Amino acid sequence: KIKENTKVIYIETPSNPLLTITDVKAVAELAKKYGLVSMIDNTFASPINQTPLDLGIDISIHSATKYLGGHSDILAGAVAGSQEHMDRIFQKGINFGGNLSDFMAYLLERSIKTLALRVEKHNANAQVLAEYLQDHTLIKKVYYPGLKNHPNHQIAKEQMHGFGGMMSFELRPDLDAIAFQKALKMIKPSMSLAGVESTILMPSVTSHALLSPEERAEIGISDHLLRFSVGIENQEDIINDIEQAFEKVKV
Ligand SMILES: Cc1ncc(COP(=O)(O)O)c(C=O)c1O
Structure with a gap:
């Protein structure tokens, strides 16, 4: 239910663990109608199988620990969206201090190639x-x-x-x-x-x-x-x- 103080609609599709599917376009349209930010956890699909920004979603996040890393040897995350959203998120990331080591960044970049x-x-x-x-x-x-x-x-x-x-x-x-x-x-x-x-x-x-x-x-x-x-x-x-x-x- 959308309340007066709702700011974000956040979905995960396919979902963990029962692989339920949410209509991504419908959620993106609903969020736009109410002036809300739409976010998706796109981890299970990976950016190869699902491109939520093309479906109108504002922010797509991945646990890069999973398909992006792909070899069960790193902990990382990835986020994609407009420059405006990325600037705010990047600044918060720096302030909270949860940054990747150079070696993890190297492994992640290497893994993304395949x-x-x-x-x-x-x-x-x-x-x-x-x-x-x-x-x-x-x-x-x-x-x-x-x-x-x-x-x-x-x-x-x-x-x-x-x-x-x-x-x-x-x-x-x-x-x-x-x-x-x-x-x-x-x-x-x-x-x-x-x-x-x-x-x-x-x-x-x-x-x-x-x-x-x-x-x-x-x-x-x-x-x-x-x-x-x-x-x-x-x-x-x-x-x-x-x-x-x-x-x-x-x-
Ligand atoms: C769908 C999904 N999103 C996010 C996470 C969290 O990922 P991480 O362990 O990289 O923080 C997980 C894994 O536990 C996951 O399965």
């Missing part, structure tokens, strides 16, 4: 993995905007250039999700995401562990939900790892 190539492979691998998991008898549900049955597939198709490398899936409730995660060999557990290597995270015991089971249920985060950051490895290697883990937890 961003488009990496994201292309992340997109292709994730689409194949989403379709494979969706058809799997041990999987209850897959959340990926590239799937035709995703509730906002059409909007995603219109506003994104690719569907990205992030997805979530729910194991069948009779399976032990923790045992499944432990049984994976190549796919490693990780709080972070979007590196070249495939990683996995169980929101109910990590990012959303501080919520009560009722609160988690309310926002759709079950104990069988796994967030999957699909890497750029050979597709068969990723599928084989998942298959061998399923073999170990199958009842």
Whole structure:
């Protein structure tokens, strides 16, 4: 709800961890209508898959720790917008003092050179993995905007250039999700995401562990939900790892 003191509309799409999609253009238009600043966390899409400023958004931010860095070895951020906004943000950045070291800046610049190539492979691998998991008898549900049955597939198709490398899936409730995660060999557990290597995270015991089971249920985060950051490895290697883990937890 827009209140009298509302200054900013801030969205995240695709969202973490359930990959919900918000209509970016509609939000940008709404913000303009009410004289508000529109902001987006564009991390999951990356600037290759989604260019929010073209859709009317004022400020786009990225955790550059993720796709921009891409190798799970830096902590950084990026922000894009008009010169007027950038001047204010840059000045605040200097005053707050959270600046990158020269080595991190070097790694980030180096990584960005391969961003488009990496994201292309992340997109292709994730689409194949989403379709494979969706058809799997041990999987209850897959959340990926590239799937035709995703509730906002059409909007995603219109506003994104690719569907990205992030997805979530729910194991069948009779399976032990923790045992499944432990049984994976190549796919490693990780709080972070979007590196070249495939990683996995169980929101109910990590990012959303501080919520009560009722609160988690309310926002759709079950104990069988796994967030999957699909890497750029050979597709068969990723599928084989998942298959061998399923073999170990199958009842
Ligand atoms: C969508 C999204 N935005 C922002 C962040 C924060 O990023 P950082 O760890 O670089 O501060 C994360 C990661 O934790 C994220 O997943």
